[in-house]
Amino acid sequence: MENVLLSAIPVEELKGMIAEAVNNELTKHLNPVNPQPTGNELLTRKEAAKILGISLPTLLDFTKSGKITGYRIGTRVRYKRSELEQSLKQIQSVKKKGGGYAGQ
Known part of the structure; x- marks a missing residue:
C-alpha cells in the first residue's frame, strides 16, 4: 500500500x-539557549568554590587576603567567572610546581 x-x-x-x-x-x-557563559557571569560562593575545587572557608580566606576578588551585592558576595578561571590557572600551576599559592 x-x-x-x-x-x-x-x-x-x-x-x-x-x-x-x-x-x-x-x-x-x-x-541550550545560552551555551557559553560569559566571562562576567557572577557566581555564588558555592559555585565559585566548586569551580576552584576548594572549601567555602578557604574561599573566604582567599577573598579576605585579596587572592580572589569578591563583589558584594547587597548582603551577598559574588565572583566573576573570568577572574575565577584565571585564579584556577594560578592554583593549578602552583600545584604542579609543588609550592604554595602564588599570592602568598
Whole structure:
C-alpha cells in the first residue's frame, strides 16, 4: 500500500513530515539557549568554590587576603567567572610546581 490515511498523503511525504517534526522538537530541547557563559557571569560562593575545587572557608580566606576578588551585592558576595578561571590557572600551576599559592 503506497498511501496512508485514506489515500490522502503518500507514505514518503508522511515519513518526511514526521521526521521534520521530531527533528524540530529535538532541536528545541537539545540546544541550550545560552551555551557559553560569559566571562562576567557572577557566581555564588558555592559555585565559585566548586569551580576552584576548594572549601567555602578557604574561599573566604582567599577573598579576605585579596587572592580572589569578591563583589558584594547587597548582603551577598559574588565572583566573576573570568577572574575565577584565571585564579584556577594560578592554583593549578602552583600545584604542579609543588609550592604554595602564588599570592602568598
